[in-house]
Amino acid sequence: MPFKISPLAPRKIKKISPIGGINVSSVHCGLKKNNKQDLVLIKLDSPGEIIGLFTNSKTPGEPIIWNKKIHKFGKVSVILINSGNANVFNGKSGKSSLLKIVNEISSKLKVPKKYIYIASTGVIGEPLDEKKIIKQIPFLISNLQNDSNSWLKAAKAIKTTDTFPKTHSEIFSEKRNIVINGIAKGSGMIAPNMATMLAFIFTNLDFKKEECIEKFREIVDKTFNSITVDGDTSTSDMILFFSVNDKHNSIKLKNENRKKFFLHLEKLTSKLAEYIVKDGEGASKFLKIKIQGAKNINDAKKIGKSIANSPLFKTAMSGSDSNWGRIIMAVGKSGAKLDPEKLTLKFGKFIILKKGKKLNLTYINLINEYLKQSEIEIIVDLNIGIYEWSTWTCDFTKEYVSINADYRS
Amino acid sequence: MPFKISPLAPRKIKKISPIGGINVSSVHCGLKKNNKQDLVLIKLDSPGEIIGLFTNSKTPGEPIIWNKKIHKFGKVSVILINSGNANVFNGKSGKSSLLKIVNEISSKLKVPKKYIYIASTGVIGEPLDEKKIIKQIPFLISNLQNDSNSWLKAAKAIKTTDTFPKTHSEIFSEKRNIVINGIAKGSGMIAPNMATMLAFIFTNLDFKKEECIEKFREIVDKTFNSITVDGDTSTSDMILFFSVNDKHNSIKLKNENRKKFFLHLEKLTSKLAEYIVKDGEGASKFLKIKIQGAKNINDAKKIGKSIANSPLFKTAMSGSDSNWGRIIMAVGKSGAKLDPEKLTLKFGKFIILKKGKKLNLTYINLINEYLKQSEIEIIVDLNIGIYEWSTWTCDFTKEYVSINADYRS
Numbered sequence: 049m050p051f052k053i054s055p056l057a058p059r060k061i062k063k064i065s066p067i068g069g070i071n072v073s074s075v076h077c078g079l080k081k082n083n084k085q086d087l088v089l090i091k092l093d094s095p096g097e098i099i100g101l102f103t104n105s106k107t108p109g110e111p112i113i114w115n116k117k118i119h120k121f122g123k124v125s126v127i128l129i130n131s132g133n134a135n136v137f138n139g140k141s142g143k144s145s146l147l148k149i150v151n152e153i154s155s156k157l158k159v160p161k162k163y164i165y166i167a168s169t170g171v172i173g174e175p176l177d178e179k180k181i182i183k184q185i186p187f188l189i190s191n192l193q194n195d196s197n198s199w200l201k202a203a204k205a206i207k208t209t210d211t212f213p214k215t216h217s218e219i220f221s222e223k224r225n226i227v228i229n230g231i232a233k234g235s236g237m238i239a240p241n242m243a244t245m246l247a248f249i250f251t252n253l254d255f256k257k258e259e260c261i262e263k264f265r266e267i268v269d270k271t272f273n274s275i276t277v278d279g280d281t282s283t284s285d286m287i288l289f290f291s292v293n294d295k296h297n298s299i300k301l302k303n304e305n306r307k308k309f310f311l312h313l314e315k316l317t318s319k320l321a322e323y324i325v326k327d328g329e330g331a332s333k334f335l336k337i338k339i340q341g342a343k344n345i346n347d348a349k350k351i352g353k354s355i356a357n358s359p360l361f362k363t364a365m366s367g368s369d370s371n372w373g374r375i376i377m378a379v380g381k382s383g384a385k386l387d388p389e390k391l392t393l394k395f396g397k398f399i400i401l402k403k404g405k406k407l408n409l410t411y412i413n414l415i416n417e418y419l420k421q422s423e424i425e426i427i428v429d430l431n432i433g434i435y436e437w438s439t440w441t442c443d444f445t446k447e448y449v450s451i452n453a454d455y456r457s
Numbered sequence: 458m459p460f461k462i463s464p465l466a467p468r469k470i471k472k473i474s475p476i477g478g479i480n481v482s483s484v485h486c487g488l489k490k491n492n493k494q495d496l497v498l499i500k501l502d503s504p505g506e507i508i509g510l511f512t513n514s515k516t517p518g519e520p521i522i523w524n525k526k527i528h529k530f531g532k533v534s535v536i537l538i539n540s541g542n543a544n545v546f547n548g549k550s551g552k553s554s555l556l557k558i559v560n561e562i563s564s565k566l567k568v569p570k571k572y573i574y575i576a577s578t579g580v581i582g583e584p585l586d587e588k589k590i591i592k593q594i595p596f597l598i599s600n601l602q603n604d605s606n607s608w609l610k611a612a613k614a615i616k617t618t619d620t621f622p623k624t625h626s627e628i629f630s631e632k633r634n635i636v637i638n639g640i641a642k643g644s645g646m647i648a649p650n651m652a653t654m655l656a657f658i659f660t661n662l663d664f665k666k667e668e669c670i671e672k673f674r675e676i677v678d679k680t681f682n683s684i685t686v687d688g689d690t691s692t693s694d695m696i697l698f699f700s701v702n703d704k705h706n707s708i709k710l711k712n713e714n715r716k717k718f719f720l721h722l723e724k725l726t727s728k729l730a731e732y733i734v735k736d737g738e739g740a741s742k743f744l745k746i747k748i749q750g751a752k753n754i755n756d757a758k759k760i761g762k763s764i765a766n767s768p769l770f771k772t773a774m775s776g777s778d779s780n781w782g783r784i785i786m787a788v789g790k791s792g793a794k795l796d797p798e799k800l801t802l803k804f805g806k807f808i809i810l811k812k813g814k815k816l817n818l819t820y821i822n823l824i825n826e827y828l829k830q831s832e833i834e835i836i837v838d839l840n841i842g843i844y845e846w847s848t849w850t851c852d853f854t855k856e857y858v859s860i861n862a863d864y865r866s
Contacts, residue, residue: 105789106788106793106794107785107788108789134782136785137782137785137797137813139813139815171780172781172782172783172785172786173781173782174782175815359857359861363857363861364861364862367861371581373543373545373580373582373583376516376545376581376582377516377581379515381513381514383513385515386516388515388516388546404546404548405548406548444768445858446855446859449772449855449857449858450855452768452769452776453772453773453778
């Protein structure tokens with residue numbers, strides 16, 4: 049039986065700190081079964097700056113196509129998110145459903161269509177009944193609120209096979225008045241290259257897109273793009289990062305807080321990425337794979353991904369099996385430059401191979417104990433360069449198969 | 458519990474047709490538990506022509522390093538195969554073990570070392586106790602035989618997690634005197650790019666390496682290199698294709714039988730590749746993925762591999778779930794050129810999408826029945842070119858996880 053709640057779930061869900069000027073509401077519109085909420089409206093009092101990163105898939109969902117089109121205008125007033133249906137591969141009817149929804153929101157809220165973002169997650173290729181969504185828009189509008197609880201509800205409403213809601217909040221500056229919030233969903237079809245999940249990150253720090261986009265990409269690359277659950281890449285997923293922009297609530301991004309801002313932004317994306325892995329379908333272990341001493345950054349990434357996506361490695365970890373040969377296999381198949389005689393391999397602090405030589409493992413019992421833990425670190429040092437990269441993943445369990453063999457039924 | 462014998466195993470194991478001039482023997486030397494045979498000696502009466510294809514892994518086993526070194530001499534007299542230990546990543550002791558074994562065979566059988574091929578399969582990074590092997594060489598030599606039963610024993614002795622021995626024989630020509638035989642093993646760490654399994658193919662047709670190597674590569678590419686169980690690439694695997702070369706037993710390869718020869722060779726490699734997939738760890742279904750209408754052959758291969766290695770697709774198939782959205786996802790993430798509005802998708806003869814349009818599936822019950830079968834064909838027609846490629850794989854089951862979480866224990 050699949051886990052009801054991931055054994056890796058955090059003990060406490062972190063509360064979102066409300067930011068003035070941005071409100072949220074959720075409802076059950078009928079796309080999910082069992083009366084679960086499946087529709088979320090996020091509304092900004094005045095248009096905020098937005099940076100979107102979207103899936104690389106060549107068969108993207110309608111929301112991705114729409115959002116990419118309006119992204120050049122650079123502003124956001126509304127984000128509507130539904131779970132239960134991804135609106136992918138529904139042909140003309142899928143496009144028309146999306147447009148009807150956008151038109152309805154635009155007319156009801158008096159905001160330009162180019163400031164309305166849509167996100168959908170769920171089954172692919174099922175026609176989306178937009179009437180279910182449109183019917184609930186008035187309710188969503190009249191229930192917009194700005195408190196922790198409403199954000200928690202939103203985080204729950206965007207879940208699909210997720211077992212716990214993913215939220216995080218960073219508060220900093222001397223006055224403790226700068227806030228970055230994020231909610232996310234993940235669970236299946238999680239793999240590097242953006243293309244991986246839904247995440248909505250917002251702040252009261254009034255950044256400019258041009259100043260931040262490079263740094264934001266870099267941060268996403270190090271966090272969301274460095275996790276993998278099953279190596280699969282979704283058609284629908286995106287990260288939207290946006291700021292509240294009104295004179296009462298927003299704070300100017302200045303040089304003195306820029307560095308701190310990015311630091312906290314990375315902390316937040318890193319936390320959400322960690323939660324997504326920890327809620328990977330069927331996950332029972334959180335695996336951190338650190339590649340060091342590579343000739344270049346690409347090789348370090350390639351090896352990390354090769355290990356993290358190897359079913360043989362992932363099943364060994366689920367069985368707490370110190371079969372490190374499978375790591376060597378994955379290093380070897382990655383295609384990255386290496387010298388087997390220089391390779392060092394560690395499970396946590398336990399050295400297995402030192403510059404290609406296997407140590408006499410007198411502490412094999414300790415290693416086996418270590419591998420039974422729920423967080424495991426694997427370190428591969430190629431010792432031929434200075435580059436390093438971390439990739440996070442979870443183990444591969446029978447629960448993963450259960451969840452995915454019966455997803456639709 | 459893992460299956461005792463794959464539900465996809467053939468009802469009857471095909472007998473190998475003995476060829477004069479080549480003999481085989483097997484024994485239990487102690488690398489496998491439970492007194493199972495784990496060591497095979499193949500001996501040719503006089504040196505035969507040989508073509509070897511070896512793993513692409515950057516952390517190859519000692520036998521791969523050795524065989525690649527002697528491959529330029531182009532002849533084979535002896536092949537020694539052990540299961541239970543892969544002799545990979547054992548440092549200097551691994552190299553020295555291999556050399557001791559080669560020296561022993563060379564002196565006992567009076568054959569040059571450069572004609573002695575070694576193959577090992579099993580756990581990585583466990584020191585190989587070559588004494589166990591060397592001790593049994595006299596027994597193996599004195600028991601060399603040339604009958605179907607001895608070859609069947611050899612096919613059993615090279616198994617690791619395989620549940621059935623893989624053998625095939627093709628006999629052709631007017632006189633029915635040309636024979637191609639093959640034995641193989643597979644099961645885990647099976648993925649395209651050679652690097653995948655052990656296969657030993659031999660014939661009494663006296664080919665020349667230069668005449669055949671191109672065609673042989675092409676055939677292997679279409680068969681062994683187009684299967685995948687888990688996307689993992691082994692450090693140890695190889696295909697050795699060799700001919701008996703003595704005046705009493707071998708038949709000259711002439712222009713009139715060349716075409717037939719390659720046809721039968723492809724039939725044989727195709728059959729062995731099919732068996733390897735059908736014995737994929739935990740496999741309950743044989744999945745044939747045919748990509749048609751691609752702009753180029755590489756795109757067709759990329760998409761086939763992307764679908765065949767997708768855990769979400771493979772688990773859906775294990776649950777007989779017609780969730781074709783996962784196929785679209787895998788097509789999309791492959792990176793290949795495509796136009797979603799031209800894409801046609803079929804399960805067997807059942808059309809799901811026709812040029813991007815989803816059909817009204819009145820026959821969904823028939824599709825669900827079809828997906829319960831043990832052999833399923835998935836056809837993706839991109840309708841933008843003339844190239845096609847077939848990739849074979851198996852489903853992903855809880856048994857796969859069982860087998861791999863407990864491999865060493």
